[in-house]
Amino acid sequence: FPLLVVLNPNAGKKTSLNELTKTIQPALHQAGISFRLIETTSKGFAQSYFKDNIQQILIDLVQSLAANPPPEAAQQQQQPSYSAGTEAEVTGPPEVVLKIMVVGGDGTVHEVINGVLQGIHGSSDSFVNDNFRPKVELSIIPAGTGNAIAASQGVTTPQAALDHFLAGKSVPLRIVQVSQRDTTSHTTTTTTDTINSEITQRTWKPVMYTAVVNSFGLHCATVFDAEGLRSLGNVRFKASALKNIVFLKQYHARVEIFGSVQKYDRLSHQLFTDSSTITATTTTTKTPTSPQLEQQPSVTLSGPFTYLMLTKQSSLEPGFVPTPFANTSDEWLDILAVQNVGRGQILGILGDAMKEGLHVKQQEKVEYYKAKVVEIETPTQGRLCVDGEFLEIAAGPEGRVRFEVVSDPNIQLFHLTV
16 A cells, blocks of 8 residues: 655745655655655645545555555454445454655644544544554654654654654654534533532533644744745744744733643752642543533643743754653643743743753743643633644633643554654
């Protein structure tokens, strides 16, 4: 079955097509690896493509394995099969690996991940289950404006990324579910001998998945304004950042961390868990939209925020390491919070972040946490940046957004070649 190569010709400095023809294609040919090229033509193309085609792609993959089983599968006499009816059902060997190479940036990776999950779970919950759970292995050839996932793995050139792919080693790529409040409310009435009470339950509606970076405040404003400066090329981000620092704003929001949490201690230079702050533990079930009882947060950050970042990646670009303890494969979401600082302080913080994450150790206004569930609420209409996309949120509790590291194995399908 061919490797799927997703090429974004407009990513970054528009070098991806040149990398394909001069570097990638000859190397794949020499290694005897066939591939199918999927060239994007517009923003959202990759997401739509995989949403519409991923089920058929997996069926074709299983059929290919049935016709040409690997030696280990033949020895175990495994017979992959599929049946197509009103709902697609696939059974196959325990390890079915779909390999996708992304020649582009983090935005293209975001589209691929969301397209795959929308296509798998959008029409049939039984398509991927305990009997058939494919592994989706992503190889990222950094060719975009933002290459945070690659940079966090120490991969800074297309050739290095290609070498990693050919080596064949991979690690889990943990993703985060982004949810908003459902418009439907649920109330449970409880009765004791003397008291009747109502407990409000909150229903969350998943809106997308993220694997790169989510931000509020200065970083989000910088990325948003840079969209209008595309004619400047990659310089647009520096121009936008400078503008937003000169006209620095403070962004009002309330951040609540639920369940297990670790906090960085600047004196000991270690992350530690303060058990006295743990008031509730939240877990993800296979029905993430089910109502959940109100819980008390373990940590509350009241703002206002100058800079707020939630991410699974340690680096946004080579040298710029805002969240140095982040790990692509662990079960934590790393949180960098800077509340209510001035221009001089934020410049110092960002400058130290360019020194391999020195800001976390030296800057007193930097707060650093690792968590599994985070909620953000703004008093007025706000904006979040989610893997380069923008999520407009309503004011107050109804606009609250939830970030949760996914534990459902039928969603956590992705691996990353390293």
